[in-house]
Amino acid sequence: MKRLICKRLLQIIPMLIGMSFVSFVIIQSSPGDYFAQMKMNPEISPETIEAMKVSFGLDRPFIVQYFFWLKNICKFDFGVSFAYHMPVRTLIKFRLKNTICLAIFSLFLSWVIAVPLAVLAGYKEGTFIDKFFSTLAYISISLPSFFVALLFVYFISKTGVLPLGGTRSIFEMNASSFVIFKDYMRHLLVPGLVLCFVNIGGLFRLMRNNFIETFHTPYVLAAWARGLPTFSVVFKHALKNALNPMFTILGMEIGTLLNGAALTEIISGWPGMGSLILEAVLSHDLYLVMGSLVISGFLLIIGNLIGDILIAFFDPRIRLT
Amino acid sequence: MEKTLEIKNLSVVRTEKKQSTLILTDVGFSIYKGELFCLVGESGSGKTTLALSIMRLLPKSFRIISGEIRVNGTHVLEISEHLMRSVRGEKISIVFQDPGAYLDPLFTVGVHLREAARGKTDNQQELISLALKEVGLEPEIQSAYPHQLSGGQQQRVMIAMALINKPQLIIADEPTTALDILTTRQIINLLNEIRLKHHPGMLFITHDLKLAASIGMRIGIMYRGHIVEIFRPGKEKPNHPYANILMGTIEGKDIKWDLDTDIFEFNRQEIVGICPFFERCPEKGQVCKRNIPFLWRDGQTGIRCIKYE
Amino acid sequence: MKKFFQRLKNHSRIAYFSFWFLLLFYFVSFFADLLAPYHFDHQFRNKPYHPPTKIHFVDSDGNFHIRPFVYNFVIDDPVFRTYKEDYSLRHPLKLFVKGDERRIFFFFKTNRYLFGVDQPAGIFLFGTDTYGRDIFSRILYGGRISLSISLIGVLISFTLGMITGGIAGYFGGITDQILMRFVEILMVFPSFYLMLSLRAMFPLNLSSIQVYLLIVMILSLIGWAGLARIIRGMVLSLKEEDYVLAAKSLGLSNWRILLFHIFPNTFSYTITALTISVPGYIIGEAALSLLGLGIQEPYPSWGNILSSTIGNLRVMGDAPWLLLAGIFIFVVLINFNLLGDALRNVLDPKNW
Numbered sequence: 008m009k010r011l012i013c014k015r016l017l018q019i020i021p022m023l024i025g026m027s028f029v030s031f032v033i034i035q036s037s038p039g040d041y042f043a044q045m046k047m048n049p050e051i052s053p054e055t056i057e058a059m060k061v062s063f064g065l066d067r068p069f070i071v072q073y074f075f076w077l078k079n080i081c082k083f084d085f086g087v088s089f090a091y092h093m094p095v096r097t098l099i100k101f102r103l104k105n106t107i108c109l110a111i112f113s114l115f116l117s118w119v120i121a122v123p124l125a126v127l128a129g130y131k132e133g134t135f136i137d138k139f140f141s142t143l144a145y146i147s148i149s150l151p152s153f154f155v156a157l158l159f160v161y162f163i164s165k166t167g168v169l170p171l172g173g174t175r176s177i178f179e180m181n182a183s184s185f186v187i188f189k190d191y192m193r194h195l196l197v198p199g200l201v202l203c204f205v206n207i208g209g210l211f212r213l214m215r216n217n218f219i220e221t222f223h224t225p226y227v228l229a230a231w232a233r234g235l236p237t238f239s240v241v242f243k244h245a246l247k248n249a250l251n252p253m254f255t256i257l258g259m260e261i262g263t264l265l266n267g268a269a270l271t272e273i274i275s276g277w278p279g280m281g282s283l284i285l286e287a288v289l290s291h292d293l294y295l296v297m298g299s300l301v302i303s304g305f306l307l308i309i310g311n312l313i314g315d316i317l318i319a320f321f322d323p324r325i326r327l328t
Numbered sequence: 329m330e331k332t333l334e335i336k337n338l339s340v341v342r343t344e345k346k347q348s349t350l351i352l353t354d355v356g357f358s359i360y361k362g363e364l365f366c367l368v369g370e371s372g373s374g375k376t377t378l379a380l381s382i383m384r385l386l387p388k389s390f391r392i393i394s395g396e397i398r399v400n401g402t403h404v405l406e407i408s409e410h411l412m413r414s415v416r417g418e419k420i421s422i423v424f425q426d427p428g429a430y431l432d433p434l435f436t437v438g439v440h441l442r443e444a445a446r447g448k449t450d451n452q453q454e455l456i457s458l459a460l461k462e463v464g465l466e467p468e469i470q471s472a473y474p475h476q477l478s479g480g481q482q483q484r485v486m487i488a489m490a491l492i493n494k495p496q497l498i499i500a501d502e503p504t505t506a507l508d509i510l511t512t513r514q515i516i517n518l519l520n521e522i523r524l525k526h527h528p529g530m531l532f533i534t535h536d537l538k539l540a541a542s543i544g545m546r547i548g549i550m551y552r553g554h555i556v557e558i559f560r561p562g563k564e565k566p567n568h569p570y571a572n573i574l575m576g577t578i579e580g581k582d583i584k585w586d587l588d589t590d591i592f593e594f595n596r597q598e599i600v601g602i603c604p605f606f607e608r609c610p611e612k613g614q615v616c617k618r619n620i621p622f623l624w625r626d627g628q629t630g631i632r633c634i635k636y637e
Numbered sequence: 638m639k640k641f642f643q644r645l646k647n648h649s650r651i652a653y654f655s656f657w658f659l660l661l662f663y664f665v666s667f668f669a670d671l672l673a674p675y676h677f678d679h680q681f682r683n684k685p686y687h688p689p690t691k692i693h694f695v696d697s698d699g700n701f702h703i704r705p706f707v708y709n710f711v712i713d714d715p716v717f718r719t720y721k722e723d724y725s726l727r728h729p730l731k732l733f734v735k736g737d738e739r740r741i742f743f744f745f746k747t748n749r750y751l752f753g754v755d756q757p758a759g760i761f762l763f764g765t766d767t768y769g770r771d772i773f774s775r776i777l778y779g780g781r782i783s784l785s786i787s788l789i790g791v792l793i794s795f796t797l798g799m800i801t802g803g804i805a806g807y808f809g810g811i812t813d814q815i816l817m818r819f820v821e822i823l824m825v826f827p828s829f830y831l832m833l834s835l836r837a838m839f840p841l842n843l844s845s846i847q848v849y850l851l852i853v854m855i856l857s858l859i860g861w862a863g864l865a866r867i868i869r870g871m872v873l874s875l876k877e878e879d880y881v882l883a884a885k886s887l888g889l890s891n892w893r894i895l896l897f898h899i900f901p902n903t904f905s906y907t908i909t910a911l912t913i914s915v916p917g918y919i920i921g922e923a924a925l926s927l928l929g930l931g932i933q934e935p936y937p938s939w940g941n942i943l944s945s946t947i948g949n950l951r952v953m954g955d956a957p958w959l960l961l962a963g964i965f966i967f968v969v970l971i972n973f974n975l976l977g978d979a980l981r982n983v984l985d986p987k988n989w
Contacts, residue, residue: 025822036838149971151920153927154963157946161953229430231385233444233489234417244432251434265827270924274947284830285928288837296837303830323473324433 011319011326019308026304027080031073034297050092080301086294088287095298098283103302106279109272110264112195113202114257120203121210122253126246128211129218140211147208152267156201156274169196198277202267206260213256217249224248251322258314262307331398332497332529333359333382338395340377340386340553351377351390352553353604356622359497362527364520366544368537368574374553375533379501382531383422384412400496417444421490425502427482431474437485438470444489459488462525463518480511484518491522498522499531504539516543537574546628549574554604555622557631564629567636569609603633611635644983652979655972662969666780672751673774674760678935681769684710686956688720689764764958766945776962779937783966786849787918790856791911797861799900799907802868807876807895817869823862831859832921836930845936852931856921860914867910868903875899905984913977916970923966939966 079085085095128137163169221227222245230240269281276282280299287295319325340352352374359365369375380386382397384404397404399420404412424430431440441456448455457467463484474482483503490498500519504512520543523530534540540547541561548558549571557568566575576583603620606612615634623637624630631637646653665672681687692705713721732752752760763772805816823831835855843851875881876899884894925931926940927947934941942962946953953960 021818022822022825025818026825029822029826030834033834033838145971145974149916149967149974151923151963151966151970153920153924153940153943154960154967157943157953157960157963161946161957165954225424225426225429226432228385229424229486230432230443232383232416232422232424234413234415235443235446236413239443244435247434248432262827266829269827269829270927273928281829284833288833288930289841291837291841293837296834300826300830300834303827304825307825307827322434323436324475327473327476 012316015312015315019312022308023305024077026308027077027301028073030297030300030304031076033300034293035069035072085298085301088292088295091292091295095294098295099280099298099302102278102280102283105277106265106268106272106281108191109195109198109202109268109277109279110261112199113206113268114260114264116199116203117207117210121207122214122250125211125214126218126241126249129215129222129249130241132219137215141215144208144211144215147204147206148212149208150205152201152205153270153274155205156198156271159197159201159204160275163197169193194277198268198271198275201271201275202264205267205271206263210256210260214249214253217252218245221245221249247321251318254317254321255314257317258311261310261313265303265306330361330400331358332361332363332400333531334396334398335382336396338378338381338397339393340374340381340390341393342390344389350553352381354622355395355553355555357548357555357558358628359529359531361496361529362523364523364530364532364543364545366540366547367531367533367550368535368540368547369550370535372552373550375535375550376501377553378550379422379499379531379533382497382499383416383420384409385416417495418493419495420497420499421493421495422499422501423483423486423490423503426506427486427503428474428479428506430486431482433474435473436470437472437474437477440485440489441470441492445492448493455492456488459492462491462522463488479507480514483507483511483515487515487518487522491526491528494526495528497529497531499533501533502535503532505534505536512539537571538578552604554632556605556633558629559631560629568605568631568633569611570605573610605633641983645979648983649975649979652975655976655979659969659972659976662780662972663784666777666784669774669777669781673771673777674750674752675771675774677770677775677778677937679770679774681765681771683712684720684761684765684769685767686952687761687765687769688956689958690761691722763961764956766942766956766959767952772942772958772961775937775942776939776965779939779942779962780965782849782932782936782938783919783922783940784969786853786856786922787915790853790860790918790922791915793853793857794860794914795864795907795911797857798864799868799903801861802865802870803872803895803900805865806869806872807891807899809873813869817866820862820865823859824866828859828921829924832856832925833930835859836925841930842933845933848932852922852925855925856918859921860918864907864910864914867906871903871906872899875902909977909981909984912973912980916973919966919969919973939963 083096085099087093088095088098091098124140128140131137226248227240227245230244235244265280268279269284271277272279272281273285280303284296284299284303286292287299335358336356338352338355339350341348342351355374355378357365367375367378377386377390380390381392382399382404386392392405395405399415402415402419404415404420407415431437438456441459442452445452445455456470460467460469465481465484465488469477469481469485474485477485487503498519503519504515507515516539519530519532522528532540532544537547537549544561546558547561547566549556549566549568551570557566557571559566559571566572573583601617601619603609603612603616606616609616613635620632620634622630622632642653645656687710690710691708693708694705695701708722710720710722713719761771761773763776765771766775801816801820805813826834832855835858836851839851872895881894881898884898922931922938923940923943926938927944929944932938932941939962942959946959
């Protein structure tokens with residue numbers, strides 16, 4: 008098991024390098040000099056600009072520039088944002104936390120709802136319950152995330168039940184951390200529910216198909232033949248086997264969530280990585296774009312890794328070969 | 329002699345896309361205590377359907393439309409599902425073909441065995457160890473996962489699971505078809521030992537007539553959902569034209585068998601009112617064009633053929 | 638061909654209709670110039686946020702007329718922008734009405750359109766936006782963009798993916814390794830972020846043709862990687878088939894084998910995958926336009942039309958009909974999904 012993890016971690020390194028290189032190429036291909044904007048900004052002194060130039064090795068050939076940049080990345084120095092006048096790192100740290108919270112929340116919620124419903128629908132395959140939920144799932148996957156976000160935001164704004172935008176309401180400075188936490192969660196609800204709704208359909212369909220397939224396997228028949236009660240057969244054997252491939256999905260879902268989350272964040276005003284990269288693109292804030300891109304790619308790799316580890320943990324066929 | 333299994337007039341229908349086909353028609357035979365009864369038939373003849381009918385584990389598209397099945401007196405087709413569940417694995421056990429597929433890949437052998445022996449909490453581990461010893465496996469195998477075992481080992485695990493509760497009837501549905509020849513011999517010997525020791529009735533299903541002839545006490549030959557003959561190998565020769573063709577193939581004779589009218593083609597035609605073997609029978613006649621019942625000679629052997637009554 | 642349609646119809650009635658429905662959409666958007674009562678940029682400055690025009694059969698006096706008609710809407714309250722119908726004059730709905738002059742298909746000029754009403758009334762089936770432009774017409778024209786970009790993008794992705802996957806799978810070795818590493822790296826980026834970054838590589842203000850091509854290019858670049866990987870897997874297994882060996886022993890060149898023997902066997906999967914990915918491209922383009930990075934004003938795109946509702950909640954309350962563009966996206970998406978699902982079952986050789 009540990010060997011597996013080490014092996015996967017080693018595989019990641021060339022991926023990370025390749026990814027950072029591609030990001031670098033993308034940014035370098037942007038028109039205009041990096042520093043044109045910065046030079047126009049009176050707040051940034053010429054000395055800072057010169058120092059940055061040296062630290063990024065901009066007077067050196069392309070490959071060298073890349074390595075300088077890579078070195079900086081490893082020190083978590085992503086440069087400075089033009090628009091915010093802050094190190095990119097600070098911005099990313101703050102926004103990343105928000106995106107991760109959003110992702111975990113909607114992931115948890117959609118799984119908790121979709122998986123049991125999928126098992127129910129799979130068990131009662133062909134009945135009204137199955138058809139009903141399958142249709143709902145179909146609608147869920149066909150609705151564009153931004154559309155759902157727009158509608159949801161509209162209704163919430165009309166009824167004023169939940170706060171919109173940002174992560175905090177205006178509070179006195181001495182509010183207890185529990186109150187702050189509750190407030191954060193309330194703000195999380197709108198984008199979280201939207202994301203959950205959009206993803207739940209795909210999850211449901213996958214799980215339902217897995218379950219139906221597992222239900223018709225020979226070993227489930229053998230379980231019935233042993234005289235096992237329905238509860239055992241369904242939950243112990245069928246469900247466990249059906250959940251197996253879902254772990255890889257879990258890893259991939261991190262990627263999907265990052266995507267879906269971005270649009271939802273933007274529309275509902277949740278300050279996360281998605282809105283960050285949009286702002287960066289709109290203001291041509293290149294270092295910020297670069298940093299966001301690299302971090303998001305990194306998150307995806309980590310997500311896949313987690314998925315792989317989970318599946319190795321739960322499937323003895325992979326664990327013990 | 330005590331009858332372990334008694335089947336009478338069993339008919340099973342399969343409905344697919346609003347079309348119904350008879351899979352089993354008027355099947356009836358008995359198996360005595362301690363007897364090894366071999367059921368022989370080609371793919372598609374309904375052997376597995378028969379096995380699953382006895383266990384009441386038919387898929388949703390199948391339906392038993394008539395018949396009686398009794399296992400040591402228990403009317404299997406009439407008891408509640410709840411009761412049936414206690415019958416499965418206890419009174420009747422089944423060993424499947426291709427054991428690797430019938431073991432849950434996520435659970436160890438030990439879990440499977442404990443599941444089979446569930447309900448007997450007092451001496452569960454004892455029973456498991458005994459069963460493992462009988463099939464010739466080490467107790468350490470309990471911590472292994474199915475994919476780590478060879479085909480022979482997997483099948484022996486399944487057999488151990490089948491005999492843990494000392495069932496009265498053991499159904500073996502082509503247990504050796506997926507195994508190589510030496511392992512096959514091993515498994516056959518094992519099954520025989522079990523039969524001699526514990527005296528369950530054994531229904532051994534196979535498509536290999538030669539194998540059946542070497543181990544069976546009685547052989548039932550199935551063709552397209554009908555039992556066409558039951559005979560005692562070694563003591564009698566089969567008479568039914570289909571049986572003769574099968575025997576001829578074994579003996580290397582030149583047999584003409586038209587594959588275009590293959591049994592397992594998708595559109596099974598129902599033959600009602602004539603002999604099921606009519607299309608291919610080399611000895612058919614006008615007299616065969618009516619409903620041919622199965623005629624018993626002495627309660628244990630019989631034939632479904634007008635010519636060879 | 639005919640057999641295929643028959644099988645599709647047998648498998649799923651709904652999917653069969655989806656196919657024709659989508660064809661209808663494409664047809665309508667192709668002929669948007671003739672079908673839309675107004676040009677997409679035709680502004681009615683005196684009718685901003687006009688609600689959808691009501692079509693009447695019975696007039697204010699209670700008389701029934703066979704020919705439907707509309708009343709002119711007049712602003713009731715300029716601050717809250719509510720409208721009132723002016724019952725003084727009936728404007729019957731006319732077919733093949735004369736309207737403003739427009740160019741269609743780049744060459745022809747015409748001024749006759751499918752339906753419309755006389756001035757000063759307007760027929761705004763879906764209301765108007767802030768500039769008083771008819772949303773119905775804009776959606777019709779917008780359909781062109783959304784439907785065509787996705788189709789072209791998908792086709793380009795697929796060509797790229799098939800070629801890459803085919804080469805990597807068939808020739809193997811170093812080529813395979815390099816190509817697949819590259820594909821994997823591309824797949825590491827979340828597509829939305831990659832899309833935005835690629836867009837950032839270019840200036841924000843581009844001409845409409847440039848933007849169109851750019852969006853097509855970006856969408857294709859993002860989508861081809863996944864397909865390449867799968868095609869490579871399929872080619873890997875297909876090249877071991879006997880008929881490939883037979884072709885080789887006949888002396889056929891590798892390219893010929895690849896093109897004529899191996900690729901056709903991937904089509905059953907490819908066509909399904911194609912249909913199922915079109916929704917993603919439509920959403921991609923809509924998302925970009927929604928955020929202002931895609932199709933620019935005055936050209937309409939379904940995402941474009943929705944963009945006026947972002948961040949401006951009052952607009953949504955005042956003019957909810959703008960959301961109809963989203964409904965159109967939803968309808969097209971559902972049909973593509975239905976069709977894709979049915980295709981997957983129908984084209985699967987296991988079901989033949």
